Amino acid sequence: MIELNIPEGKSGPFSIIVHPEGGYYTFYGGVKKFTNKKTTFLYEGDTSWMSSTPLEYLHMCRAAQWCRLNDKALIGGLGLGVLPKLIEKKSSEIHIIELNQDVINLVWPHIKTEKMELYHTDIEEYLDHTDQKYNYIFLDTWSNADYLNLVYITRLKEKAKRILFPRGKVICWCEYFMKKTLEQEYQQIAINFFKGLLPTNKKLFIHLADKPYFFLFYLWLNGQQFKNLPAEEMKKLIGKQITKEIKDFCSGYWQNEMFVDKIKAMQNLAQVSTKGVV
Numbered sequence: 001m002i003e004l005n006i007p008e009g010k011s012g013p014f015s016i017i018v019h020p021e022g023g024y025y026t027f028y029g030g031v032k033k034f035t036n037k038k039t040t041f042l043y044e045g046d047t048s049w050m051s052s053t054p055l056e057y058l059h060m061c062r063a064a065q066w067c068r069l070n071d072k073a074l075i076g077g078l079g080l081g082v083l084p085k086l087i088e089k090k091s092s093e094i095h096i097i098e099l100n101q102d103v104i105n106l107v108w109p110h111i112k113t114e115k116m117e118l119y120h121t122d123i124e125e126y127l128d129h130t131d132q133k134y135n136y137i138f139l140d141t142w143s144n145a146d147y148l149n150l151v152y153i154t155r156l157k158e159k160a161k162r163i164l165f166p167r168g169k170v171i172c173w174c175e176y177f178m179k180k181t182l183e184q185e186y187q188q189i190a191i192n193f194f195k196g197l198l199p200t201n202k203k204l205f206i207h208l209a210d211k212p213y214f215f216l217f218y219l220w221l222n223g224q225q226f227k228n229l230p231a232e233e234m235k236k237l238i239g240k241q242i243t244k245e246i247k248d249f250c251s252g253y254w255q256n257e258m259f260v261d262k263i264k265a266m267q268n269l270a271q272v273s274t275k276g277v278v
Helices: 054-064 082-087 101-111 123-129 147-161 175-194 203-209 212-221 231-253 258-274
Strands: 009-011 014-019 023-027 031-035 039-044 047-051 071-076 091-097 116-119 134-139 164-172
Touching: 009 101, 014 101, 039 101, 054 082, 071 082, 082 091, 101 116, 123 147, 134 147, 147 164, 147 175
Parallel strands: 071 091, 071 134, 091 116, 134 164
Antiparallel strands: 009 014, 014 039, 023 031, 039 047
C-alpha cells in the first residue's frame, strides 16, 4: 500500500483533511465503513471528491492492473494522486489533466515525480485537441457514483478513443457500479409496471412491454404456470434475458442527452408507484 504524504491544507473551497488513526467513512449508497488506517480526504466544501479509504484504494488498485509495462498513461483528474503513484514504476510516462488550480495547489507538490507531467486544462478540451496518444487512459472527473454521470462518461470515452493506441484501454471510475445500479432500477420499474402499480400513462415503458421476455414475465407474475419448466427455473431464465435486454436498451440511451430526462421521469414514476397511486 502506498503512503500518501499530503499535509492538511486549504485552497479556495477545497481542503485536505487527514485522519491519522482512521475512523468511519461513507461509501457508495450511504454505506458506513470503519478503518483503523490513516486516511486522507479531498473535499470541496462538504463534498468529498476522493479519499484514501480502503474501498477507494482498492478501486484504484484494480484500475492500475490494466496499466501494462511501459504503457504511456493519461489520467483525467488529479484527485489525491493515488493512481499515478500506483502505476509509476511500470508506466513509461504519466500525463495528468486537472482543471482546478486549488486541487493542484494542495496535491501536486506532494506527489509529482520525473515521470509525471501535469496539464492545467479541461479534460474534454485536452481529449479534443491533443496530438498525444496513449496505451492507458483513466478518467475520474466526477464526484460521485450516480448513474446520471453515464452520459458524461460515454462522451468522454468516445473522445478518448481518438488518442488511444491499438490494444489500448480506457478505464472510468465506478462505471461498472453505475451500470449495475441503473440495471437494477430498470428491473424494479419493470416489475412495478407489470404488477399494475404505475400510473396509467405508460408510453415511457412501451418499448419494454413489447419485449418477448417481458411478456413472459408478465404471465409469470400473474400466476400463469408453464408446463415445460418449473416456475422457479422459468423465473431465472426470464430474469436473465430481461437483464440482457435492459443492458441493450440502456446502452442506447447512454449515447444522447435525452437519457437524463428519461431516467428522471422514470425515477419520479417509481416514487409515485411505491405510494400505491394508480
